[in-house]
């Protein structure tokens with residue numbers, strides 16, 4: 572007699588609240604086995620994670636590996652005409668950026684031949700045929716780095732125009748395609764013994 576009449580309700584409230592806490596924490600926190608008692612039921616941890624995943628979410632290194640695997644999978648698919656075009660222009664403008672100020676006769680012949688080969692072997696027949704006409708109407712000028720990079724910019728613009736694209740301002744070509752970032756001039760265009768003799 573004389574006890575708190577609300578005591579049964581307080582007990583009931585406390586046990587319901589413990590039960591709710593335990594079940595909610597199982598829902599929102601990842602279970603962890605107790606290493607000392609591997610067969611005991613997993614205990615919730617204090618990490619703020621949802622445990623709806625069977626594995627914890629990837630950490631930074633795992634997620635960047637996943638990102639690269641997805642990109643690789645995408646990159647291993649067939650190229651589109653646009654991707655091939657961008658890659659080819661990148662190569663050509665990079666060659667032009669590295670082209671010597673005073674090229675040898677061999678180097679001048681090489682770029683001329685490279686363009687001729689592209690116009691025959693470029694793996695898009697429509698593009699190759701069109702490029703043949705572009706080269707006929709705009710004979711290659713490769714007497715110096717400046718001349719070659721400006722000529723390339725010009726013919727790229729001819730192709731841009733034919734595709735209804737905006738043209739590129741050629742006074743920005745060195746800013747867009749500057750010298751490659753290679754240590755100790757390792758990206759400079761080499762001069763073979765033969766080409767030195769032919770200067």
Ligand SMILES: Cc1cc2nc3c(=O)[nH]c(=O)nc-3n(C[C@H](O)[C@H](O)[C@H](O)COP(=O)(O)OP(=O)(O)OC[C@H]3O[C@@H](n4cnc5c(N)ncnc54)[C@H](O)[C@@H]3O)c2cc1C
Nearest residue numbers: 653656657659660697698701702724725727728730739744
């Ligand atoms: C030789 C050749 C012939 C092609 N012919 C055809 C064709 O007949 N039909 C067809 O559908 N596609 C053709 N293509 C592909 C086409 O030119 C584009 O590469 C493709 O449509 C993707 O265009 P893009 O807008 O992403 O930029 P791209 O034209 O590929 O350019 C790549 C980047 O170069 C820079 N750039 C743009 N113009 C110039 C410029 N004048 N000088 C310097 N830098 C510049 C820009 O930063 C641009 O983002 C050809 C490609 C090549 C290499």
